[in-house]
Amino acid sequence: MAKYDKADIERRMKGAIEALKGDLSGLRTGRANTSLLDPVMVEVYGSMMPLNQVATVSAPEPRMLSVQVWDKANITPVEKGIARANLGLNPMIDGQTLRLPLPDLTEERRKDLAKLAGEYGEKAKIAIRNVRRDGMETLKEDEKKKEISEDDRKRSEDEVQKLTDKYVADTDEAVAAKVKEILTQ
Incomplete structure (x- = not known):
């Protein structure tokens, strides 16, 4: 030893x-925090990747997260990845951006x-x-x-x-x- x-x-x-x-x-509080999406894995290009390798996550408002997807083809897989993470968030697609309003806890x-x-x-x-x-x-x-x-x-x-x-x-x-x-x- x-x-x-x-x-x-x-x-x-x-x-x-x-x-x-x-x-x-990674625990959600009432405020938007980009680290909330750290555990999200997305199935793209035939493999599982962390969300931060296919998109930029930001918190433009205290109760909203924004996910800017780099490749338009990955919008649906990113949306599915967020849903699979079971964070209680409902993404709204806006072009190549997913908006995630945070509901009240x-x-x-x-x-x-x-x-x-x-x-x-x-x-x-x-x-x-x-x-x-x-x-x-x-x-x-x-x-x-x-x-x-x-x-x-x-x-x-x-x-x-x-x-x-x-x-x-x-x-x-x-x-x-x-x-x-x-x-x-």
Whole structure:
């Protein structure tokens, strides 16, 4: 097993936070956000491609998304891709542009989205704790191999725990901010 590397542990914990932020940005609030369409895949040219590789997405108004399709032949596949993503959006075709008005969120839908944000947060915390466990195991093995002393192991374990606490707190903060955004817009 690898030697203890604090920078690697921190990098992996940051990765869990970045993944969480990506997941949270895909949750719809009352405002138009271009990242809402990030998960949309479109079947064009015989393969599945992300929407952003066949069109430009913008938010011209607070409650409207606009999808400018580059190739006229791809308008129908883009429309189908958006429908398949099950985001509750009904595209209106306007030439080579699809306009997506955002309907108001119902109270029930807001609660579902808030719950989903919490689930994403829990997934990120599990990932962070797994990184902590890996770090602790590496430290114990390093001590067994006589590469570090018991004092060094304990000091490093404290570092790993502090990093874990910091990133778990960052996770809670990100989820709380998203839940507030969902419930108040």
